[in-house]
Amino acid sequence: MRSVACVLCTISTLLFFVSAAPAAQAASSRFDRGERGIVRAINRARHHEGLPKLRMTKRLARAADVHSRNMLRADYFAHGAFVQRVRHFASFRRVGETLAMSTRCSSRRFVQMWLHSAPHRRVLLSRRYRRVGVGRRVGRLGSRVACLVTADFASRR
Numbered sequence: 001m002r003s004v005a006c007v008l009c010t011i012s013t014l015l016f017f018v019s020a021a022p023a024a025q026a027a028s029s030r031f032d033r034g035e036r037g038i039v040r041a042i043n044r045a046r047h048h049e050g051l052p053k054l055r056m057t058k059r060l061a062r063a064a065d066v067h068s069r070n071m072l073r074a075d076y077f078a079h080g081a082f083v084q085r086v087r088h089f090a091s092f093r094r095v096g097e098t099l100a101m102s103t104r105c106s107s108r109r110f111v112q113m114w115l116h117s118a119p120h121r122r123v124l125l126s127r128r129y130r131r132v133g134v135g136r137r138v139g140r141l142g143s144r145v146a147c148l149v150t151a152d153f154a155s156r157r
Contacts, residue, residue, distance in 0.1 A: 031056055031061060031134075032136065034105055034107060034136050035056075035061070035134040035135070035136050036056070037107030037108075038107045038110055038111060038134045038136065038149060038151065039054065039056055039132055039134055040107070041107050041108055041110075041111035042054060042111055042124055042132065042151070045111060045115055045124060045125065046124070046125060049125050051125060051127060052130070054129060054130065054131060054132040054153070055130065055131050055132070056131075056132055056133065056134070057090070057131045057132070057133055057154075058133070059089045059090035059133065060086065060089070060090060060131055060132060060133025060152045060153075060154055061133035061134060061135060062089050062133065062135075063085060063086045063088070063089040063090070063133060063135075063152050064097075064133045064134050064135030064150040064151060064152045065133075065135030065137070065150070066085075066089075066135065067080075067082070067085060067135060067150045067152075068135040068136065068137040068148045068149065068150045069135070069137055071137075071141070071148055071150075072137055072139035072140065072141060072146075072148060073139075075140075075141060075142060077099065077101055077141060077148070078099075079097055079099060082095070082097040082152070083095050086152050086154065090154065092131070092154035092155060092156055093154075093155060093156055094128050094129065094154060094155045095152070095153065095154050096123040096126065096128075096129060096152075096153040096154070097123070097150065097151065097152050097153065098114050098120045098123050098124065098149075098150075098151045098153075099148070099149065099150055099151075100113050100114065100148070100149045100151075101141065101146050101147070101148050101149075102146070102147050103144065103145065103146065103147065104147060105136060105138060105147035110149050111124070114151075123153060124153075126153070128155050129153040129154060129155050130154075130155045130156075131153070131154045131155065132151060132152065132153050132154075133151070133152045134149065134150070134151045134152075135149070135150045135152075136148070136149045
């Protein structure tokens with residue numbers, strides 16, 4: 001009887017860790033290779049305009065990642081109340097956001113799309129922003145597989 005209780009306890013512990021793992025990974029502040037590539041491409045564009053590099057921050061990355069995940073989960077593509085959302089994760093005076101969606105997860109492609117759109121270009125090349133966080137997720141949006149990117153920009157000044 002004692003060994004059965006021990007086995008059941010072990011199984012329930014394993015189930016807890018297996019079920020908790022996806023939740024822990026659901027919205028993280030890690031910088032994956034693609035997200036770092038997007039920031040490098042943004043910083044290259046900023047360099048060509050004589051602007052300082054943006055620094056990646058974990059809090060902005062978490063805000064961006066949560067938004068990309070939520071858009072896929074709820075099947076929508078929109079900014080929503082991004083200022084309040086970003087400020088929920090970190091305290092910044094100025095906040096901006098860009099979104100992109102594509103069937104391919106190409107860092108250069110996303111940045112080129114933003115640079116060819118006047119409102120997005122203004123955000124990417126704004127002197128006001130010093131920090132950035134990027135959240136890139138792949139999933140189903142509507143009936144298509146899509147790569148969604150949220151880039152949140154901020155400055156304390």
